[in-house]
Amino acid sequence: MLRKRWGKVLLGLLTIWLVISVYFYFQHRVMVQVMKVPAWSLDDPANQGVLVKEIKVYRWEPQGDNFDSYDRWWPVLEFANKLPRSIRRKYSDFVGSVLYFYTDPYHKLEDGARRVEIIGYILQGAPGGLENFNHPAIRVYSGEDLIAGVSSEFGAQHSGDSNFLLFEMGDKIYSSVKDSIKLTWQWDNGPTVTKSIINSRFEIKTYSFFNRPPRRYSNLRPVRKAYELINVYGAGKKEMVTSLVSTKVSEFPWHYIDWVKQQENYVSYAEANYYGKYKGFENVFTVDLSFARNAQEMDAGKGYEQKVFLVDEDDGWKIVDVSPYK
Known part of the structure; x- marks a missing residue:
């Protein structure tokens, strides 16, 4: 009798735990409308050093750290x-x-409200330069409605001596967003650049606890993919490392990174830059990698140096070449 009673208690506790867990699982489940903007040449003077990569629309906001x-x-x-x-x-x-x-990592916006987020690059040498994080006035229209550029929500991040910065801007709106998108930007009193996005569509992406929304700027960083190439190749995972290379590359110089198989431990440093055109690819970025056995060798310049060339394709960063190490 007592055993049966304890069994019911345990079953009740298990049921409560499952109900609570299911509740919190769905608190992590959110949807985002994402439009991948077709790339234009970042170093074309006509584009004034601006490249928009993604437009996102969603009906929630992060709660912040508890x-x-x-x-x-x-x-x-x-x-x-x-x-x-x-x-x-x-x-x-x-x-x-x-x-x-x-x-509860997110909270739902009030009825009818949406967040619009735009991310992209600004190239050093653009009309406004990068001094004091100066940036152009960027506006985004859906049909005739202005959906981003209404407020002053603009953030940027610059790393080391890189020749570009990552930017993010956003607004809260109360109108629907259509697939017909127009972008405009202007540096100070300079000419206005206009881009109409007519062949792209918003796709709905669903995120959960096990597949969380990407962190700010994470999709724009080529450094992680360059490190992944070195680490995965060093671990001998040939099939996985092959998937990191663009399918448009016919022959990849794997022997240039054979050195990593002999290195068990090392410290490293990386810096990303915009490169431009390279071997038939446009909007190529480079990651300059420096490796050494310890910090002392790194400071003394006794380690390896290598350049990885990457492009941002539809499914993320892909590697197109790697230089000989020296």
Whole structure:
């Protein structure tokens, strides 16, 4: 009798846990309308050094970090310091994922409201330059409606000595967004550039806890793909590393990165730049990689240096070439 009662209690607790878990699973489930903008040449003077890559529309906003929730669970997180070094990271990642799962990461916008987000590149040497993050006035129209460029929401990020910056702008609107898109931008009192996007369509992407929305600018960074090439090739995963190379490349110089198979540990540094035209490809970016066995060798210039050439294709960054290491 007692065993049956405990069985019912456990079944009830399991049911409550499942209901709560299903609730939080759907709190992580959001949809985004994404339009991939057909690329134009970034270094063409007529384009004034601006390239828009994506337009996103969604009806939610991130909640922001809930530090109070993490404070309550700090003893659980701090327990990682008492574990062997070999499993600390795995423990912290697991606990952090569990805590994040049982949160409300987004909140729904009021009825009729939408967020519009535009991301892209601005090239150094553009009419306004990159000094003080000066940027052009960019506006986006859907039909006759102005859907972005209404407010001053504009963010940019510049890394090291790179010759470009990443930008993001957005607005909250209360009108629908159609596939017919027109972009305009103007530096100060200079000429206005206009681009009409007529052959692209918004596609709906669904994200969840296991497939989260990409972080800001993450889709625009070629550095990660260059590192992935080196790391995956060094691990001997030939099929996976082949998928990183553009299908438009007939012969890839794999022997130029054979050196990584002899290096078990190294420190590295990377810097991305816009390159332009290269071997029949347009809008090529480069990532200059520097590798050394330790920081002292890196500072002394005794490591390897290599340049990776990449293009942003429809399904993300693809590698088109790599230089000999030196």
